[in-house]
Each structure stands twice: as C-alpha cells, then as structure tokens.
Amino acid sequence: DVKVTQSSRYLVKRTGEKVFLECVQDMDHENMFWYRQDPGLGLRLIYFSYDVKMKEKGDIPEGYSVSREKKERFSLILESASTNQTSMYLCASSFPIGDTGLAGDYEQYFGPGTRLTVT
Amino acid sequence: QKEVEQNSGPLSVPEGAIASLNCTYSDRGSQSFFWYRQYSGKSPELIMFIYSNGDKEDGRFTAQLNKASQYVSLLIRDSQPSDSATYLCAVRPQKNRDDKIIFGKGTRLHILP
Secondary structure, eight states, X not given: OOOEEESOSEEEEOTTOOEEEEEEESSOOSEEEEEEEETTTEEEEEEEESSTTOOEEOSOOTTEEEEEXXXXXXXXXXXXXXXXXXXXXXXXXXXEESOOSSSOEEEEEEOOOEEEEEO | XXXXXXXXXXXXXXXXXXXEEEEEESOTTOOXXXXXXXXXXXXXXXXXXXXXXXXXXXXXXXXXXXXXXXXXXXXESSOOGGGOXXXXXXXXXXXXXXXXXXXXXXXXXXXXX
16 A cells, blocks of 8 residues: 655644655655645645656745655745744645556645644 | 636535536547546546546446537436546547546536435
8 A cells, every 4th residue: 555644643733943844655656745734725736756866846846845856755844934824734645546648647645734733 | 729618616516416427528530438536635536537428327427428518417317426536538639658638627526315
C-alpha cells in the first residue's frame, strides 16, 4: 500500500511564527504536491516537485516555500504564519496508473492532512 | 485560466437510485479526467479515471466523457448511504511531466436511507 504521511494532524501556531509541515512517502514516487483546502474554494495547489531539489509554483505560492532534499520528503514552510493561512493542508504524491496510450497517467495519493490554525 | 466547474450541491438521492454528478472544464486540450471521493474529515481518494470519449464502468460507478461538449460525469448505480461524500472532479490540462491537475470544488452527495 502507498503510504503518504504528514507530521501532524492538528497544529496551532501564532501569527508570525515559522511553520514547517512535513510530508513523507514510502513508494519512491518522483512527483509530490502541497495543496490547501478551504470551504467554498476547493483544493488549491501551492507548490509541487517532480524531482529532488526541484520545485514549481502552483496557483497560490505566496507566503509559502518548499524544500525537497530527499526524494521521499517534501516540506512546506510558512515563513511568517498569518491568520489567512489557517486551513487544511494536504500533501500528495503521484504514481502511474493504467495505460492511457500516451506517456502514462498518474494517480495522486493524498496524505491524511494537517489542519493548521494560526491565531 | 483553466477551470473545472461542478455544482456544489448538496445533491440528495434516495438509497438504491442512480446518482448523477456532472463536471465541465474549460481547456479543450485536456487529456485525462479523474473522479475523487472525499469523506468528511478525510483526504480525497481516486475512484475513477477516464481519457477516451464514452463510458467507463467499474462496479457501481460509470464515468462518462464527452470532449466535444467538454463535460465529464460520474454515475453511481444502486446508491448506498456509504456513498455520501464530496466528489471532486479533476482534469489534466495537458500531458506534462509534472502531472499537475486541476480540481473542481466538489459536489456534496447525500444518499437518503
């Protein structure tokens, strides 16, 4: 079974603190993602990485950074937490599924999520 | 901007009936289409994917794709209370190595016992 784990299920931080959210996958997947999920806004991509030390901005990267020093670990960093970063944070890694007849397609497998509250 | 649209619901369906969930997308060049199910308080899990026009069946689930009309749907036959969840439609805009996909905001489905 694919395992994507996140360091905390619940986290409470103060405004201005530096926050680290850790994500680890155990299946040697190349691609990893960080999303946040908010009511009425759905899943929004923050950053993704398709290789060690590689990162790409998603749709809402402002206020966040990431680190991928090892293939299995993808960290999301809030440099100075703000109340508008209170959210559910979901990490995902992806692996090939099926045979699309193209280069292959990928399933994104999600971790359990971290509910972050910034006060 | 590439978008994926879904009716937020809730969609209420009697137990045993067919639940029909719909999704439209804006990028005509989109390649692959996914349906994720998310139970309350849980993370999304993939239940279906489709990339060719037509129907794809898996048990009680059928995904339907119409690229000309830019919509994808999910049918759930013999709906069960355990099907009550939010269903997320996701679209791969183009074939990239980075595997980025775009999610809709989801449709809440409620199966009435």
